[in-house]
Amino acid sequence: MGRTALVTGGSRGIGAAISKALKAEGYNVAASYAGNDEAAAKFTEETGIKTYKWDVGDYEASEAGIAQVEADLGPIEVVVANAGITWDGFFHKMTPEQWNKVIATNLTGVFNTVRPVWPGMRERKFGRVIVISSVNGQKGQAGQVNYAATKAGDIGIVRSLAQEGARAGITANAVCPGYIGTEMVRAIDEDVLNKHIIPQIPAGRLGEPEEIARCVTFLASDDAEFINGSTISANGAQFFA
Numbered sequence: 001m002g003r004t005a006l007v008t009g010g011s012r013g014i015g016a017a018i019s020k021a022l023k024a025e026g027y028n029v030a031a032s033y034a035g036n037d038e039a040a041a042k043f044t045e046e047t048g049i050k051t052y053k054w055d056v057g058d059y060e061a062s063e064a065g066i067a068q069v070e071a072d073l074g075p076i077e078v079v080v081a082n083a084g085i086t087w088d089g090f091f092h093k094m095t096p097e098q099w100n101k102v103i104a105t106n107l108t109g110v111f112n113t114v115r116p117v118w119p120g121m122r123e124r125k126f127g128r129v130i131v132i133s134s135v136n137g138q139k140g141q142a143g144q145v146n147y148a149a150t151k152a153g154d155i156g157i158v159r160s161l162a163q164e165g166a167r168a169g170i171t172a173n174a175v176c177p178g179y180i181g182t183e184m185v186r187a188i189d190e191d192v193l194n195k196h197i198i199p200q201i202p203a204g205r206l207g208e209p210e211e212i213a214r215c216v217t218f219l220a221s222d223d224a225e226f227i228n229g230s231t232i233s234a235n236g237a238q239f240f241a
Helices: 013-024 037-047 059-073 096-114 118-124 135-139 145-168 190-200 209-220
Strands: 004-007 028-033 050-053 076-081 127-132 170-177 231-234
Touching: 004 013, 004 059, 013 028, 013 037, 013 076, 013 127, 013 209, 028 037, 028 059, 037 050, 050 059, 059 076, 059 096, 076 096, 076 118, 076 209, 096 145, 118 127, 118 145, 118 170, 127 145, 127 209, 135 145, 135 170, 135 231, 145 170, 170 209, 209 231
Parallel strands: 004 028, 004 076, 028 050, 076 127, 127 170, 170 231
Antiparallel strands: none
16 A cells, blocks of 8 residues: 655645655545635546645644544655645735745644654654745745745745654655746736746646646655755746855
């Protein structure tokens, strides 16, 4: 029986591609989601991947959801903290609500996702923690002080977890996507996309969700056991860190 993997935000966009790629590699995959029941049901119907609903910003909800996943599929050995939101605005107009909601989901949500599975990983002497950060967590972005702060914080989380988990056979790494051709990105006005976003990318195109998924499946594999505390930048040469 394959290892069990949890992908938060795993029924849409990059998360869906990750969930499907891990299943193709033989993992028992659980995909969590926050609110779109229709999309989650359709995803399960199309892929056979079980979906579970909870708010990653709520520790008790995360703990309960993870316990249910483990009851259904077995101990979680690979966790992909992918769930994230944006609520953009220039800093002089940003409200505490905008700040707190993004922090709760994108930063605290990583703690809430990894902390419940960490003791089991330590006991079993094996674990893979993969956090989906962002190019904007590496370079910053005007209008995204809240989002960039969380994604930079996510990199700090994996670097610290790597040092704590290495002797227990646990790796923790981050993947920083650039602009990826998800439904959300492709919904941007075509003129803005073609004149202001794609010209920033030396590769001359958006990335594909499957390209991020391939980074994740490698980091989850036994072949990646000596890669720990690292950040993989998948951004078409837009930014180097």
